Amino acid sequence: MCFNKGKIFCRTGIVMGFNWSVLRRYAWLLPLLAFFCTATYWRSLSLPLISDDYLQIEIGRKYGPISSWPDLANDALYRCRATSIVVTHWTEQMFGVNPLWFNLSSLLIHFGNCSLVILLGFWRPIGFALSVPAACIFAFLQRPHEAVIWYAALPELLVFTFTLAALVAWILHCNSRQWHWFALSMAAFLLALLSKESAVVFVPLALVVAVAEPKLWWRLTPAIALSVLYFLAIYGDRQTHLHFNDGTFSLSAPFWSAELRTIGRLLGFWGTAALLVLAAWHRSWKLIGLCVLWMVITLLPHSFLTYQPLAPSRHAYMAAVGKAFLLGLAWLTLRERFPRHQAISIAVAAICVVQQTSYVSTYKHGRFVERAKPTERLIAATIDYSGPVQLNCFPYPLEVAKLVLKLRTGTRVRLAAEGDPDEPRIVDYCAATD
Numbered sequence: 001m002c003f004n005k006g007k008i009f010c011r012t013g014i015v016m017g018f019n020w021s022v023l024r025r026y027a028w029l030l031p032l033l034a035f036f037c038t039a040t041y042w043r044s045l046s047l048p049l050i051s052d053d054y055l056q057i058e059i060g061r062k063y064g065p066i067s068s069w070p071d072l073a074n075d076a077l078y079r080c081r082a083t084s085i086v087v088t089h090w091t092e093q094m095f096g097v098n099p100l101w102f103n104l105s106s107l108l109i110h111f112g113n114c115s116l117v118i119l120l121g122f123w124r125p126i127g128f129a130l131s132v133p134a135a136c137i138f139a140f141l142q143r144p145h146e147a148v149i150w151y152a153a154l155p156e157l158l159v160f161t162f163t164l165a166a167l168v169a170w171i172l173h174c175n176s177r178q179w180h181w182f183a184l185s186m187a188a189f190l191l192a193l194l195s196k197e198s199a200v201v202f203v204p205l206a207l208v209v210a211v212a213e214p215k216l217w218w219r220l221t222p223a224i225a226l227s228v229l230y231f232l233a234i235y236g237d238r239q240t241h242l243h244f245n246d247g248t249f250s251l252s253a254p255f256w257s258a259e260l261r262t263i264g265r266l267l268g269f270w271g272t273a274a275l276l277v278l279a280a281w282h283r284s285w286k287l288i289g290l291c292v293l294w295m296v297i298t299l300l301p302h303s304f305l306t307y308q309p310l311a312p313s314r315h316a317y318m319a320a321v322g323k324a325f326l327l328g329l330a331w332l333t334l335r336e337r338f339p340r341h342q343a344i345s346i347a348v349a350a351i352c353v354v355q356q357t358s359y360v361s362t363y364k365h366g367r368f369v370e371r372a373k374p375t376e377r378l379i380a381a382t383i384d385y386s387g388p389v390q391l392n393c394f395p396y397p398l399e400v401a402k403l404v405l406k407l408r409t410g411t412r413v414r415l416a417a418e419g420d421p422d423e424p425r426i427v428d429y430c431a432a433t434d
Helices: 020-025 029-046 052-063 066-073 078-095 099-122 128-140 145-149 151-176 179-193 197-212 217-236 255-281 285-302 320-337 342-382 398-409
Strands: 387-392 413-415 425-428
Touching (some): 029 099, 029 128, 029 145, 052 099, 052 151, 078 099, 078 151, 099 128, 099 151, 099 320, 128 320, 145 151, 145 342, 151 197, 179 217, 197 217, 255 285, 255 320, 285 320, 320 342, 342 387, 342 425, 387 398, 398 413
16 A cells, blocks of 8 residues: 555555665655654763663673683573674673763664664555654654663664564565575574574564465475474573573463553553544554554563563564554554645644653653662762772662672772671662662
């Protein structure tokens, strides 16, 4: 389906393969995406490292070097996050433990992911007329903000990158029957599996794409086989896998309840408003169904969590694409419904952009500043000190404090041990932090 009488990206033959000339013609979209990404997350660049960020850097040091990859392959949990570990390792190698560069790398990956959303327009039921506004909306949506702001959530960004790259290549293979797209799709899927377990959603998403190409679905057999072997490898190591033993994850969790609650939170006001607009004026329920199906499929791997009744915002990062397409579809419907009153759709878009970007850059930014205060206070208390420190009521596990001191002070400062001959400096967190 093409909107606006086929004027945007809807030209004969474009969807049959990869057309570089078309993408060059619309290169102006990249600065627009960069603007939306920056407008939403510019303040996050100034944030210090936050609790688990230090663990991410330490794991990068441990497993990131090529010489340590055999040990990484034997770690049941972290081999499924290999890409983020390697990226973290090389980021530190190039820029040191500087929060700015870690934050900037997350923002750049988010920008690249928004660009991949545009390429979903090669799929005929969507088209570029819808994927372009959806990509712009995805750039500033606030719900999955944690994946971009919190560096420890880097696996969410990278599994998105490689899963969507695999899906776009699969779409191009279905359109053109060219085998190099198939090979690229399988290679990207393998990297997605090395990014996070949720990469397996590629298989059902690719099957949805192949519904219109029934003779091609069997070509997903390698991806299905990889997914099965991937699951068996994880399940076979369940005795040593952290998430099978720390109460984080359970196959017996009430996943449908978590799924529905997470979708409800993801939709929020704007998603609900979009559904009302589409219910009133949009004639085709196929695209609406695809948006909802995308959210259901991509959230399913995160619905087996046990530590809270719905998936946290970082886990809604990939599912937010479904919401972005839903909002984009509603916005295009408004433009077609009121062709002589384009100010309506422009005003709605402006209000949505301002509300979402300001919410992230003010309220959510403040929340992350608060989360960073305990570790920043520890750094400030030891900046001119050498020796042992004693922490009272530290709000994070002491392992976090050890990593903070190790990464920011080296061996100059340590946690006081029982019977330590030196008098420790006491850092008291029992009272409310400033």
